[in-house]
Amino acid sequence: MIPVRVDDPDDPRLADYRALEALAHRSDPHRFVAESELVVERLLRSDYGVASVLTTASHCERLAPILAARPEVPVYVGEQAVLRQAVGQNFHRGVAACGLRPAGLRWNDMSPETDRQPVLEDTLLEDVAGRPAYTVLLAQGLADPANVGAIVRAARAFGVDLLLLDRAGADPLSRRAIRAAAGNVFAQATLGVGDLVGAVQRLRGAGATVLAATPGPRARPLGAVVRPARLVILVGSEGQGLPAALRAVGDDEVAIPMRPGVDSLGVAAATAILLYALAGAHGPGL
Known part of the structure; x- marks a missing residue:
């Protein structure tokens, strides 16, 4: 698992996290966003597909052993200010992940x-x-x-x-x-x-x-x-x-x-x- 540094809040690889607050009011039929270190850890330990993880450097370091067990998952790391601009709100939880919905929960x-x-x-x-x-x-x-x-x-x-x-x-x-x-x-x-x-x-x-x-x-x-x-x-x-x-x-x-x-x-x-x-x-x- 090699984290990818992101410095541009408009980076197209962060498209799943745009306007994060709007996801509280509507559901994407194929993807979802999970937040906080505990929740993302449980997602990564599960059988769910994960499209990507977005995190700060400190959270990435703490999650390193779990991320290493999921080498297929892209990990994007950025400064708090960059991530805040990317998601459109305060990114105080420090880590989020985009998960793939199983067929039974679409x-x-x-x-x-x-x-x-x-x-x-x-x-x-x-x-x-x-x-x-x-x-x-x-x-x-x-x-x-x-x-x-x-x-x-x-x-x-x-x-x-x-x-x-x-x-x-x-x-x-x-x-x-x-x-x-x-x-x-x-x-x-x-x-x-x-x-x-x-x-x-x-x-x-x-x-x-x-x-x-x-x-x-x-x-x-x-x-x-x-x-x-x-x-x-x-x-x-x-x-x-x-x-x-x-x-x-x-x-x-x-x-x-x-x-x-x-x-x-x-x-x-x-x-x-x-x-x-x-x-x-x-x-x-x-």
Whole structure:
């Protein structure tokens, strides 16, 4: 790995990092940008493709062993002032990387390549459904990338085998989501799904028990639920909750008991509690 010095903020090799702030509001269907030393380190250690790394000299030195293990990744090094001009904002984190999206996480992609999405869904769902025990988490309708990132982080922490995300919701590879997930999205098996009901029905038909998280009157308290070997947990948006179509394909409803006067927790906090109680406590090391 031989870093390439860049002194011109208009260098065409830095095109992926232009107007970095704008990427907080839109998703590129093929690439994404990850920031901070910890997050970039986790990206480089993952199986994700990486188009390039942009960094200051000091961060490059600290990341040298990891960069050496990925010799195919171009590394561009520049002064803080040059990088700040190139990205269009303060480059205080000191390092960023342009990653290549896996097919299952191509948000806002209307290209012919999206035809492969159903095939990918079939492959991943069949793989999980064939296991004797697993935990699948499905999150529907989450508009806030910070919530999506926090849920990715909880899924990784508590041993979720597959995280299914609503493709109509926030992008898990947006800047805010990656930051909230602390880079754990690169290690967590995650798939964007269009037909949420169909995905749940397939897992249920293969022997999974489906629990819908809802504060509704039919819900059983979390402490009364006995964890099955094959488990699918459904969580919905804070405002609307799970739609009737998803609740209808569930086997049971579950709620977290709370003091009177508190109607709900934020979706990220509630999901972490559900996963700890139903998934993580049964995993190795927990």
